[in-house]
Amino acid sequence: MLVIFALTNAGIDPRANRLVGDFDPKGAATVCFGLLGLYHSVAIIFFDEDDSPKSSETPPDPNIPRPPDSYTGFIRQAWYKVLSVGPIFAFFCSASVFIWHSFAEYPGTPGTVWGDYATSVTPALTLFLLCWACTNIGLMFAAIAEAFNRDVRGLFIAAMIVMFLVAIGNTFGLIFLVDQPTGSALILALIIFPLSLLALIGARLLAIVRVNRYDAAHPHGSSSKPRRSQKQRRPQGPPPQDMLERGERLLMHFRSDHTPEPQMLIATTTRFVRASIIRTDRTFVLEQASPSQLVGASSQREGHDLVTIAHFRDRQDMRVLGGNPEQSQSFAEAVTRLARTGQVRR
Known part of the structure; x- marks a missing residue:
C-alpha cells in the first residue's frame, strides 16, 4: 500500500508504462483510502484455512474424519481471535496513513479527514473505526455464508455475492472519506462501528448454531x-x-x-x-x-x-x-x- 501511495503521490500511474505525468498527486490519498476499504472488506480471504486442531495439539488418529469442508472455517475459532482481526488490521492501516501524509505532495484541505490527519487524532480514530467496521461487515457476510453453505446453497451464494458487493460499496465509501469534514466523519464512524460489531456477533452465533445442528444430524458424512x-x-x-x-x-x-x-x-x-x-x-x-x-x-x-x-x-x-x-x-x-x-x- 505504501508503494502504491508513493507512486501516485509522485504522479506515476502504477498501471501505465510511462514514468511521469500519469496521475494527479491530489488523488493519491483518495486511491489508497479506497484500497483500504476493499482490503478490510475481504479480510476473510486471509482466514479461510482449515482450523481443525493441529497434530501438535491433539494426538494424531487416522481414524478420525476431518470436519465438514468450510469456506469460512473461522467460525470454529475462539471469539477473541475473530474479534481481534478488525482492530489489528485497522490499527496498522490507520497508523500507516501518518507515513503517507508525512511526504504527501497534497496535504489536503484543513477541516477534512485527510487535511487534519497530521494535526489531530480525530481523523486517525475515524479511519480506525471505519476500517474495523469494514472488516466486521465482511466477516458478518462470511458467517452468514457459513451458516447456510451445507444445506441452503441459494442463501450461501447470495451471501457471498452480497459480501463482495458491499466490499465494493465500502471501497467507494472510503474514497469519499478523504474530503469529508472531520467531525461528521467521526459521528458516522461512531454509528456504523457498533452496529457492525453487533451484526458480526449475531451472524457468527447463527452460524455456530446452524453448523452444530447440521453436524449433529449428519455426524459422519464428511469422510x-x-x-x-x-x-x-x-x-x-x-x-x-x-x-x-x-x-x-x-x-x-x-x-x-x-x-x-x-x-x-x-x-x-x-x-x-x-x-x-x-x-x-x-x-x-x-x-x-x-x-x-x-x-x-x-x-x-x-x-x-x-x-x-x-x-x-x-x-x-x-x-x-x-x-x-x-x-x-x-x-x-x-x-x-x-x-x-x-x-x-x-
Missing part, C-alpha cells in the same frame, strides 16, 4: 476413507470402550439418544471426544481435543432442549443435545472438577 478404516478396527468392547487406543483409559462419558445416532461426550486419559454410535453399534469419533485444552463443562437449557457443553481453550465448544438432565449435570460437574484439579470424582 468416507476414515469410516472404512474405523470399520476395519477389531472390536474392543461396547461403546465407548471400542474407541480406546492402547494404553488409553476411559474416565467418564455422557450419552444422549436425542438424535437417530446417539451422541456422547467422552473423557479419557489422553483426549476429550465427541462421538456418535453408528448403526453397527460402533463408536465414531466426530471431534477431539487435548486434555490441556479442557476448561470445564456445563449443562443448560436452550429453548426446550437440554444441552451438555464441554468448554475448551483456543477451540470451539463440543455440544450434545438431549439426554438425562441429572446425568448431564453430574457429568458437567465431574468434567469441570477434572479440568480444575485433574481428579475424577468417585
Whole structure:
C-alpha cells in the first residue's frame, strides 16, 4: 500500500508504462483510502484455512474424519481471535496513513479527514473505526455464508455475492472519506462501528448454531476413507470402550439418544471426544481435543432442549443435545472438577 501511495503521490500511474505525468498527486490519498476499504472488506480471504486442531495439539488418529469442508472455517475459532482481526488490521492501516501524509505532495484541505490527519487524532480514530467496521461487515457476510453453505446453497451464494458487493460499496465509501469534514466523519464512524460489531456477533452465533445442528444430524458424512478404516478396527468392547487406543483409559462419558445416532461426550486419559454410535453399534469419533485444552463443562437449557457443553481453550465448544438432565449435570460437574484439579470424582 505504501508503494502504491508513493507512486501516485509522485504522479506515476502504477498501471501505465510511462514514468511521469500519469496521475494527479491530489488523488493519491483518495486511491489508497479506497484500497483500504476493499482490503478490510475481504479480510476473510486471509482466514479461510482449515482450523481443525493441529497434530501438535491433539494426538494424531487416522481414524478420525476431518470436519465438514468450510469456506469460512473461522467460525470454529475462539471469539477473541475473530474479534481481534478488525482492530489489528485497522490499527496498522490507520497508523500507516501518518507515513503517507508525512511526504504527501497534497496535504489536503484543513477541516477534512485527510487535511487534519497530521494535526489531530480525530481523523486517525475515524479511519480506525471505519476500517474495523469494514472488516466486521465482511466477516458478518462470511458467517452468514457459513451458516447456510451445507444445506441452503441459494442463501450461501447470495451471501457471498452480497459480501463482495458491499466490499465494493465500502471501497467507494472510503474514497469519499478523504474530503469529508472531520467531525461528521467521526459521528458516522461512531454509528456504523457498533452496529457492525453487533451484526458480526449475531451472524457468527447463527452460524455456530446452524453448523452444530447440521453436524449433529449428519455426524459422519464428511469422510468416507476414515469410516472404512474405523470399520476395519477389531472390536474392543461396547461403546465407548471400542474407541480406546492402547494404553488409553476411559474416565467418564455422557450419552444422549436425542438424535437417530446417539451422541456422547467422552473423557479419557489422553483426549476429550465427541462421538456418535453408528448403526453397527460402533463408536465414531466426530471431534477431539487435548486434555490441556479442557476448561470445564456445563449443562443448560436452550429453548426446550437440554444441552451438555464441554468448554475448551483456543477451540470451539463440543455440544450434545438431549439426554438425562441429572446425568448431564453430574457429568458437567465431574468434567469441570477434572479440568480444575485433574481428579475424577468417585
